[in-house]
Amino acid sequence: MKISEVAKQTGLNAKTIRYYERIGLVDRPPRLENGYREYADQHLRQLWFLRHARQFGFSIDECRELLSLWANPNRRSAEVHSLVSDKVRDIEQHIRELREMKKVLTELLVKCPGDDSSECVIIDELAQNKD
Amino acid sequence: MKISEVAKQTGLNAKTIRYYERIGLVDRPPRLENGYREYADQHLRQLWFLRHARQFGFSIDECRELLSLWANPNRRSAEVHSLVSDKVRDIEQHIRELREMKKVLTELLVKCPGDDSSECVIIDELAQNKD
DNA sequence: GCTAAACCTTACAGTTAGAGGAAGGTCAAT
DNA sequence: ATTGACCTTCCTCTAACTGTAAGGTTTAGC
Structure with a gap:
């Protein structure tokens, strides 16, 4: 799936998606032979996550924490709870x-x-x- | 009056005061022989005005409009009313x-x-x- | 008279979260 | 062959300051 389709599906701007990649917020998708980004479900899920977290008013840095908790199977839900109640x-x-x-x-x-x-x-x- | 005293009185940061001067939002005060800014009542009033307008959530550009209405004896209060109700x-x-x-x-x-x-x-x- | 603290100055970089635009490569349809 | 819609990177711009560097000035204490 190419970037504009991802943008359409997630509601994020293509510019924003490239930005999130540039600052290391999301996994970099592999490239096609022509250099185009090729997105898989894994990337879509991350971008959905980010869109929601941003809509809830979490800053990019807070999103980074949330993403890391999401990825961590040993997370304590208390940490998530704490981030959200602070927010x-x-x-x-x-x-x-x-x-x-x-x-x-x-x-x-x-x-x-x-x-x-x-x-x-x-x-x-x-x-x-x-x- | 020098800048730090103005800052103390108006509650604005000295940096902020210089910034407002630099972007042409307020009159530039004259300088003492040593190059220090010397503020008079006129400047203090402008800075108070800005502090209040900013506290009410007006952007710098909106503050510019408000300052210009303030300075204009032929203003129509309807214009002020409109800016504020939009806000x-x-x-x-x-x-x-x-x-x-x-x-x-x-x-x-x-x-x-x-x-x-x-x-x-x-x-x-x-x-x-x-x- | 010397020194240190507390001022003041300018200029430049960094902050947030992207948006806008330039310049150019690619692909599909006509 | 050309047009238009994509895609790429790179660079600049936004708002409203804040931080930092490097240096000049003033004041208080010894």
Whole structure:
């Protein structure tokens, strides 16, 4: 299977697939006589794995850890559990920050007329010299 | 006022302040005889403005627009209102995505034993060849 | 006066996770 | 023979800084 077919199946960009190979994240597929990459099921599974892990917000380095746990038959599921619960905590923290931003911006929005006048509480607030 | 004092007051890193100057985001302060930057109130206000706008999640380019609206006495508050409500929508979308990630990861977490065994639903799920 | 710490300067490289583009080889259909 | 759709590598670019190197300046202590 050639790269564009793999891209179609996994939902990853061909550029991304080559990138993952270049940084040593996935096994390098063998090449055909013409130099084209020839992918097998093994590679497809790795790429699916990566696509899912990335969608869940794991960084490339975290994906590396997850892949290595996946490949290791002696893994302790506690390690996976720990990686994932850390990630959930990161996400929760991120959500809290975004909610706070949204809250303050929304409060400012209702105070800004939003018309042809130049008066604007938002701009004034941004210019305040305080936290 | 020299750069480290400005950094302390505004909560920005000195590196960041020089960076903002370099990309033309803020006015360049005059220099003392020894070449050191000498900041005045005008610069402090700009930097406060930037710190707040960045904290609210505006990109550097959006900050540029906001700064220009701030500087323009003929601005229409509607423009500010529009920039901010777009940002609120971005934030809401972002929150929705994070919540979905968290939801799925949390569901997986309860199914992973998290002990010394190697069985792990999470790993299995990541390796699935489906969306 | 000397020295060390704590500033300041510029310039360059590195970070994340790819995307975009150039230049060129290959393959299938017309 | 040519066109278009693939494939290859290599290089540059993105955002918003941060780190590091190499060097100049100022200040405090002895």
